[in-house]
Amino acid sequence: MMKNKRNKPFCMLMLWLALCSSITSCTTWQDETIESSYIMPTWPDPEYKFVRNDESSVNTLECELLKEPADIVYHLFMKEARISSVVQQERMNEYFKQGVYGKAPFDEIATSTVHRVDRERILAVFQQLFDESRALSGYGYPRPADIRNTKAQMGKGGYLGYNIGDENLAFVNAKGVAVAEVYNEMIRGSIYLDKILNVHLNPELYSDQQLLKDQAASNLVNGHNYTELEHHWDLAYGYYQYWLPIVQKNERSALKGSRIKLYNAFAAGRLAMTEYRFDEMRTCLHTIRQELSKVVAVHAIQLLSGEVTNANLHEDISNALVFLSRAYGAVFSLQFAVNTEGKPLYTFDEVQTLLDALTQNPGLWDKQRLEGDSTTPGSIAYTVAQIKQRIK
Numbered sequence: 001m002m003k004n005k006r007n008k009p010f011c012m013l014m015l016w017l018a019l020c021s022s023i024t025s026c027t028t029w030q031d032e033t034i035e036s037s038y039i040m041p042t043w044p045d046p047e048y049k050f051v052r053n054d055e056s057s058v059n060t061l062e063c064e065l066l067k068e069p070a071d072i073v074y075h076l077f078m079k080e081a082r083i084s085s086v087v088q089q090e091r092m093n094e095y096f097k098q099g100v101y102g103k104a105p106f107d108e109i110a111t112s113t114v115h116r117v118d119r120e121r122i123l124a125v126f127q128q129l130f131d132e133s134r135a136l137s138g139y140g141y142p143r144p145a146d147i148r149n150t151k152a153q154m155g156k157g158g159y160l161g162y163n164i165g166d167e168n169l170a171f172v173n174a175k176g177v178a179v180a181e182v183y184n185e186m187i188r189g190s191i192y193l194d195k196i197l198n199v200h201l202n203p204e205l206y207s208d209q210q211l212l213k214d215q216a217a218s219n220l221v222n223g224h225n226y227t228e229l230e231h232h233w234d235l236a237y238g239y240y241q242y243w244l245p246i247v248q249k250n251e252r253s254a255l256k257g258s259r260i261k262l263y264n265a266f267a268a269g270r271l272a273m274t275e276y277r278f279d280e281m282r283t284c285l286h287t288i289r290q291e292l293s294k295v296v297a298v299h300a301i302q303l304l305s306g307e308v309t310n311a312n313l314h315e316d317i318s319n320a321l322v323f324l325s326r327a328y329g330a331v332f333s334l335q336f337a338v339n340t341e342g343k344p345l346y347t348f349d350e351v352q353t354l355l356d357a358l359t360q361n362p363g364l365w366d367k368q369r370l371e372g373d374s375t376t377p378g379s380i381a382y383t384v385a386q387i388k389q390r391i392k
Helices: 002-024 061-078 086-098 116-137 144-148 179-200 209-216 228-240 244-249 258-274 278-305 307-315 317-336 348-358 380-390
Strands: 158-160 170-172
Touching: 061 086, 061 116, 061 179, 061 228, 086 116, 116 144, 116 170, 116 179, 116 348, 158 317, 170 179, 170 317, 179 228, 179 278, 179 317, 209 228, 228 258, 244 258, 244 278, 258 278, 278 307, 278 317, 278 380, 307 317, 317 348, 317 380, 348 380
Parallel strands: none
Antiparallel strands: 158 170
16 A cells, blocks of 8 residues: 555656646647637748749849838928928938939839829829928928927817927828828838739739740849749738738737738749749739738728727827828728729729718818718718728
């Protein structure tokens, strides 16, 4: 009996070790559902890394060169209304129209075949934002600071906050639209999204017989380590990095699974192209176009009616203006997404109708209208309902 008692702790220890071993050896696969208070992040496979002759065949430098001047315009000039002099105006124009390393935002807005017809109208919207930002900066006044230091109120543009020295300042026009935030979202749509879906992942490219022959023969672009099709795909992936934060932000709710789905489609499609499995490549292309278009719609809906916007709207309308302005820009970007047939989710005119309704009369200051039901044009609920109808 004493011998059995002495062995009991040893047996219990061995049982405990066996249980631990069985638990730690479990593997989580991509599509499994785990009931747990903490879910380990799922890592995609395969990796987006491709090599030819021991050197990378992926080059996305263009994306970074284009984003830099677009960001400078936002951060240095528009966000804090810093276009009060001719010198500042010229510097901003230089970044926007000439860029930093030969890649200028002005040249790359709405360049796809499907949206080129509206390019002049889209550029006019950008110019209107710049004009309003100049006005908020006090451009043309003897004492620009007197204008810039004006506090915003319904019907009068100015800064949002308690005083001009606040951190994270935002400047809104008379309609309550924070023009810098609209600009930022419009850049995301009219350049990055258009480049992804309508330029570099244009389905016509991946059915072009000459391009497919060049891919099969590994005919490289002169002076580079990639084929023309590979470079198109890689640039789409590079520009997608500027939409990735949106996907990550919403991946535990409205966009659950989208991050992995998009990554795997990009990586698997590129691999299929390299191995001449062109039907599989086109399947991945379709997945990217549809899933990313859903991301664009969800992004607009979340900015319009998400918890953060709602909380600020109920507390004080002025606190919600920045989020509603981002929503305004996100709605504008819907025209660059595609529907299930591969056509634009919205036309320029359809988007403009939604935006005109949102900013009618007092504009975004009109809390009563914004909180109206889904039958009230210009309400948040109405706008969200219209978007949801397009993505059914």
